[in-house]
Amino acid sequence: MSPSIEKNNNNNSSIARESITEQVTINEKLNLCFPLESLTQVRSDLINYSKINDKKLDQGLLSQLMIDDNLLCRYMKRRRGHIEPSVQFIIGALEWRHSLGLDKCSEETFPVELFSSGGLFILGHDNTGNTVLHIRVSHFYKIPELIGLVKQFVMFHMYKADEMGSRSFPLTGGWVLVFDCSNASLAQGDPEMLAFINSSLKNYFPAGQKYILIINLNWVLRAIKTLAFTWYPSAVKNRIKFISIKQVTDYIPLNELPDYLGGSVNCYRSIPKNCTTLETLRSNGSITLAQSAYDKIIKILTLVN
Known part of the structure; x- marks a missing residue:
């Protein structure tokens, strides 16, 4: 040479x-986990796609992704930072959120009856500071007339938990999902809803969901658990932990737990100001409910309270 x-x-x-x-x-x-050029390219591709598909996308989330590097990185983590797969993953999430109507949802969107049932709520943190979303399975019934509204309600709170977790852990996110199966019957074991939650976490959420606790899974629901496990890859299965109520404090401090799990918190049925009611949604045509169906739903919700 x-x-x-x-x-x-x-x-x-x-x-x-x-x-x-x-x-x-x-x-x-x-504090970026991927090269700045990669984020810039992903944003450019998303903008180009939105120019001809703007009516199909959640514009609120898209705008946030344009300015929030940590959020964009967490979505890109789901595809290991590879540009084209990341763009397609994010487009899928934007379109899905819009199709589900999440881009038009706020806490006031949902009826007071869903909040007061105490079946789903965000409460406190686990032992490492992750935000905790509780689902009390015994308080859920499969009501065909409300399935769309309940799906929105569940997803709205899952995304809210993700957002709250990211405040403590901007780079990684941090939230956990807790299913309490105590006293749940087969009527509350809804494979369709379980499949919906699984698909949503798998296909439309950024990185940040740390683990899932399933408490007191009884023999009635174990068949559904066996079915559900066929959907999960091994990496996801390792994040699902089946525990008894006595083991809950291995993950969540006692003073952060609701009373039905042995904790000291009894004010978890937080009802937002100005939220609507089932009767109002029925009256303005937002949901279609015959009087007999409405009476049945009110009776069920009264029982779980």
């Missing part, structure tokens, strides 16, 4: 090292 060629190669190597070092420094300063 001639001296001039060797000198050029050395200069090129030096420039490459400086470029890599500069990029690492930028990423460290911005």
Whole structure:
């Protein structure tokens, strides 16, 4: 090799090292888990897609992804930071959220009856600071007329838990899902809803869901558990923990637990101000309910209270 060629190669190597070092420094300063160029490219591809598909997308989430590097990184983590798979994953989430109507939901969207039932709520943190979303299976009944509304209600709170968890852990997110199966019967074991939750976590959520606790799974629901486990890859199965009520404090402090799990918190049925009612939704045509179906639902919700 001639001296001039060797000198050029050395200069090129030096420039490459400086470029890599500069990029690492930028990423460290911005706390990014992927190169800044990758985030820029993903955003550019999303903008191009939205120009011809804007009516199919959750515009609120899209706008947030344009300015929130940590949120974008958490979505990209679901596809290991690869640009094209990340873009397709995010587009899928944006379209799905819009089709489900989540982009138009707020706490006031949902009727007071769903909040007062105490079947689903966010409460406190686990032993490592992750936000905890509780689902009390015995308080859920499969009501065909409300299935769409209940799916929205569940997803709204799952995304809210994810958002709250990201405040404590901006880079990684941090929330957990707790299913209490105590006193649950086959009537509350809804494979369709379980499949919906599983599919949603798998296909539309950013990285950040840490683990799932299933408490007091009784023999009635074990058949559904066996079915559900056929849907999960081994990595997901390892995040699902079946425990008794006595083991809950291995994961969540006693003072962060609701009273029915042995904790000291009894004010978990938090009802937002100005939220609607089932009767109002029925009256304005948001949901279709015959009087007999409405009376049946009110009776069920009264029982779980």
